[in-house]
Structure formats: structure tokens, C-alpha cells
Amino acid sequence: MTAVLVAGAAGYLLSGMQATTYTAASRIVLSATQDFQPLGREAFGEATRFIAKQVSIVSTRPVLEGASSELRGSITPDDLARVVKVEASGDDDVITISASAPTAAEAADRANAIVTAYRDFVRRQVQVQATAAAAATADPAVADRIRTEAAAYDDGVAVVEEAVPPSDPASPARLRDAFILAVIAGLATVAVAVWRRPLSVDGPAWAGADRPLVLGTVPVRSGRAGRPVAVDPADHALVLVALGYARQSSPGPVLVTGTDWRGGPSVAIGLAMSARAQGRRVLLVDAAPESRALVTRATRGQQPHIGLDALGRPGVPATDVLLPVPGGPGVFLAVLGTDDNGAVDDVEIHRALDRAAEAVDLVLIQVGPLSASPIALALLRHAGIVIGVVSTSDAPSALTSLRNHVEMARVSLTGVVLTRQARWGLPQRSRPRHVLSRGTARDTAPPPSTANGHGSHPGNEAAPAGNGVPPAGVVTVPTSPPAVPRR
Structure with a gap:
């Protein structure tokens, strides 16, 4: 118990010595489920792979450089990469971009700058593809169709939820850190007690x-x-x-x-x-x-x-x-x-x-x-x-x-x-x-084997079945065997 209290107090004090960090998150909902196709054709590929690709693009160097410029150079692309986290919400079209900073306002600005840089990057890529495709055709109608598809695709984003300055810091979390250290100390104490418990505690023999x-x-x-x-x-x-x-x-x-x-x-x-x-x-x-x-x-x-x-x-x-x-x-x-x-x-x-x-x-x-x-x-x-x-x-x-x-x-x-x-x-x-x-009368030596392989002996016979009703207070819950994979 003493070790748990000491570890909890130490965790609380050490947590207070950490630098204060705020984390803000912005979210974007994608309108596209595939890369831009100049002629609007359906591409072959899974939507989940497209979303995973967009998550990777958010962390690429061009996007980080664009975000750094959006923040007027207050942070380098390399430093920005270390404080930004990008996640996709399962199989849906939502991408969450989290950014950390010493102040709440800076954290929100960084997350929003990443979103802006990502949208600009995708829009430029679509325009490059559309310009190249339109130049490759001599049919004005086809060229107009390509430009229309590019305008409709735009940056592939349907909704943007901008990050707002958080009210509380993400770290340090003193109570959380104290609780974690106290739990670890408690588990370590139990483990040491179990592994070092002497065998002679229950019998001098x-x-x-x-x-x-x-x-x-x-x-x-x-x-x-x-x-x-x-x-x-x-x-x-x-x-x-x-x-x-x-x-x-x-x-x-x-x-x-x-x-x-x-x-x-x-x-x-x-x-x-x-x-x-x-x-x-x-x-x-x-x-x-x-x-x-x-x-x-x-x-x-x-x-x-x-x-x-x-x-x-x-x-x-x-x-x-x-x-x-x-x-x-x-x-x-x-x-x-x-x-x-x-x-x-x-x-x-x-x-x-x-x-x-x-x-x-x-x-x-x-x-x-x-x-x-x-x-x-x-x-x-x-x-x-x-x-x-x-x-x-x-x-x-x-x-x-x-x-x-x-x-x-x-x-x-x-x-x-x-x-x-x-x-x-x-x-x-x-x-x-x-x-x-x-139960059985007592657990003694095994019986001699019989023809069916089960055997019986005095003191280890099964109790009478009676009327088949469980004892009072005993609830029998029928269940099914676990699903065992077939080979």
C-alpha cells in the first residue's frame, strides 16, 4: 500500500513538471471516393484504399510546406510533422487532423493550416491533370467536358469542421499520470509477492x-x-x-x-x-x-x-x-x-x-x-x-x-x-x-479400468441424480460451444 501511495504522489509531482501542451482537431468529410478522372469514368479500386491514400497525402512534404507558409513560417515543415496526427474514422469518409502546440490558439491554427494546405494541394493536382488531358484532345467538346469534371471535383472535400482552441490542455494530466503510476506499482507489488512467496508458508514439512x-x-x-x-x-x-x-x-x-x-x-x-x-x-x-x-x-x-x-x-x-x-x-x-x-x-x-x-x-x-x-x-x-x-x-x-x-x-x-x-x-x-x-464422496485413488474406460470405486462414485432439479439458488445457463474455426 505504501508503494502505491508513493508512486501516485510521484506521478502527480512529475506530471506537473511537464510542459503544457494543447491539442486541437479539425475534420474534413471527403466528397470523392476515387482519384480525379478527367472523363468522369469510374475507377477500379476500393474506397478504403482511397481514404488511406488521402491520409498519407496530408502528411507529405508539399502539404506540410504549404501549411508552414500558411502559418507565416512560425514552424518548420519538419517540426510540424512531429506535432500533427492524421487519422481516418474507420470506413467512412471523415479524416481527423490533430495538432499540438504550447498554446490553445496555436494548436487550432496549425490544424486548420494543414486542412487548407491539403485542399490547395489536391486542387492543384486536379488542375494539372485536367490541363494535360484537355491539351491531349483535339475535340473541343471533350476538352469542355474535362474542364467541367475538374470544376466539379475541385478539392474532393465536401465539409470542413475547423478546429477551435481547446479549453483544457492535453498534458500534463496530473490525476491520470498519478493513477497510472499507482496501478503499475500495485501490480508490481503483487507480482513480486507472488513470485517470491515461500513454499513453507502452509506446511513445515x-x-x-x-x-x-x-x-x-x-x-x-x-x-x-x-x-x-x-x-x-x-x-x-x-x-x-x-x-x-x-x-x-x-x-x-x-x-x-x-x-x-x-x-x-x-x-x-x-x-x-x-x-x-x-x-x-x-x-x-x-x-x-x-x-x-x-x-x-x-x-x-x-x-x-x-x-x-x-x-x-x-x-x-x-x-x-x-x-x-x-x-x-x-x-x-x-x-x-x-x-x-x-x-x-x-x-x-x-x-x-x-x-x-x-x-x-x-x-x-x-x-x-x-x-x-x-x-x-x-x-x-x-x-x-x-x-x-x-x-x-x-x-x-x-x-x-x-x-x-x-x-x-x-x-x-x-x-x-x-x-x-x-x-x-x-x-x-x-x-x-x-x-x-x-459432488463425490472424496477424491481418492483411481478406480480400476472397466470395459467402457470410466470405472468406479468406493468414495468416487457419482451422486444420485434425484429428480434432476438443481439445488436451490443454483442457476444453470445453457450456452452454445464456441465457434471453432474449421480446418
Whole structure:
């Protein structure tokens, strides 16, 4: 907090030391959509290209020299080029010319001088073309027609809105500069706190371990049979911010794994809900066919018709691959892997992840522990970031084993998320939580594989469906899968 206040005060004081500058703007509306044609013929070309050409002409040397003469030499063409900004308003015919100066009157004079010089330049060019075209014909009627077209075209400008002296300076803006520096200082403070946070803050068992980069600590709430699993997006907000810094250098999919089968699904869901709360679109990929914990928790056991790898094939619709997650728009679920032998088609998965990345802001791939899941090892090569989920009660050897398996694939462990058990019945925070689906009794080791590849085991079975009515206070918003570009 002190750093933020100091930065804000410094920004306010430094801003006051800057020279006062005023900015005025004039606007012109073009009457022409093409260059002058002596015989009035329609030229081939887009109107947007013509407007872009006129914007370039405004900044050319002849126009700047004409504006300098209009200002009686008070500023050179080179200096004028540095204080003038020319913009076109989208695809319409409006060109805005802004000019800066130490005084409000000078700023308005400069902007208006540029407009006058531009109109004179275009008018001279039209006259030169018309004179040359009329001299090239022996037909008086054609010559008269050329002169008529030139008079009608004139300077190609329909309306001019002259600049007026501004009432307030454009700079310095003390409050704005103070706010910007305060925000930067606040973000820097948070970043330093996140990256330097020691691993041992939540468990003395880690005190002697080789500390990795800790992205944050989150509570894990294991569901009970017949009870919904509650996820508080605020619990994972700090981890999401730290993840954003890490993704600046590695913007690919985020692979979430763990030292065992606990915690990973909860962390993946929590990150997705936190990103959803910020208005971002997220794809959750359940790549743990041994347990399908994300399917059980996020969509109440429902899963897409086909796996995510099918998205890498031509003609596969996104509706068959991506399933909206209840609770609000922006989060979708896909599955990957149908058996436990780790066999994956790298080409199809690469294409599928590329298509998915174009439709969402964040791809989270949740896999089982690398020491027990073959498909988890196979997917390491497709991840831009690898996050390890470690419980604060785990022994240091668990982290060592996780690191060894990651490095075996010649991939770096980006960081770890520490989890601590949150008990049911104890008040956590007053803010509401996002309820996803019916929970599980507890998140333990995976079940043995069955014929359909899903399996079941005591303590990880899906809750009864009941009458299909969501719990009180839970709103399910049906959404459509994101538009995935076809290959």
C-alpha cells in the first residue's frame, strides 16, 4: 500500500513538471471516393484504399510546406510533422487532423493550416491533370467536358469542421499520470509477492525441500454424496494472476497434474470459474480416463459424444466435442483418452488444441499423476505450461517424484499450486460460491479400468441424480460451444 501511495504522489509531482501542451482537431468529410478522372469514368479500386491514400497525402512534404507558409513560417515543415496526427474514422469518409502546440490558439491554427494546405494541394493536382488531358484532345467538346469534371471535383472535400482552441490542455494530466503510476506499482507489488512467496508458508514439512515456484495456495473442498461441490472463484484469483505472468512467455495450453489423484480436478475447476468470473472463455479438458473427475464434478456425469482429438479432423462440429458447463456462459468441457495405454494421435491433438485455442482464452488440461497415468505423460509435449498440484501435507519426496517425471519428458515444471483441505460446515467467506454439480464422496485413488474406460470405486462414485432439479439458488445457463474455426 505504501508503494502505491508513493508512486501516485510521484506521478502527480512529475506530471506537473511537464510542459503544457494543447491539442486541437479539425475534420474534413471527403466528397470523392476515387482519384480525379478527367472523363468522369469510374475507377477500379476500393474506397478504403482511397481514404488511406488521402491520409498519407496530408502528411507529405508539399502539404506540410504549404501549411508552414500558411502559418507565416512560425514552424518548420519538419517540426510540424512531429506535432500533427492524421487519422481516418474507420470506413467512412471523415479524416481527423490533430495538432499540438504550447498554446490553445496555436494548436487550432496549425490544424486548420494543414486542412487548407491539403485542399490547395489536391486542387492543384486536379488542375494539372485536367490541363494535360484537355491539351491531349483535339475535340473541343471533350476538352469542355474535362474542364467541367475538374470544376466539379475541385478539392474532393465536401465539409470542413475547423478546429477551435481547446479549453483544457492535453498534458500534463496530473490525476491520470498519478493513477497510472499507482496501478503499475500495485501490480508490481503483487507480482513480486507472488513470485517470491515461500513454499513453507502452509506446511513445515516443506521447510527443507528444494522449493519450486509457488503460484498460490487454494482450499480443496471434497464433495459429499448428495451434496453439491462449491467452488469459490476468489480462492483461485491469485493463482490465475500468477498464471497470467507465466503464460506471457508460454501461451499454450495449461496442463494440470498432481502428486496423486487429489486436488487436480478441484484446482482446474477453480481456475476455470475464476476466469469465467472475469469474463474469459475457458476450455476444460478431462484427460484422465481412469477417473473422469471433471466430468463427474462439472457436468453431473454428462460428457461429449466424442473426444477432443476429433476436433483435429476435418468436418467435425464443435457441438460434438465441446459441452457447456452449467453455472454460466464461457466454460466448456471436452474429454480426451479412452483407455489407459497412453496411445494418442499427436497430429490430431495438436490440430485440435490449435482450433480450440482460437475459440477460447484459456485451455486447461487436467490429467492424472504422471507416475500412474500414461496419457498424462503423452500429453506433456502438447502443454505450454505444466502446473503441479501438491498438498501441504505431502512429503517433499512427492514433489521430487513429480519433478523427475516432468523432466523425463524434457519439459520444465512451471510452478506448483499448494492445496489445503477445507472442512465442510465451517464458514469460509461471505461471498457466494459457484455450484457446479453433484459432488463425490472424496477424491481418492483411481478406480480400476472397466470395459467402457470410466470405472468406479468406493468414495468416487457419482451422486444420485434425484429428480434432476438443481439445488436451490443454483442457476444453470445453457450456452452454445464456441465457434471453432474449421480446418
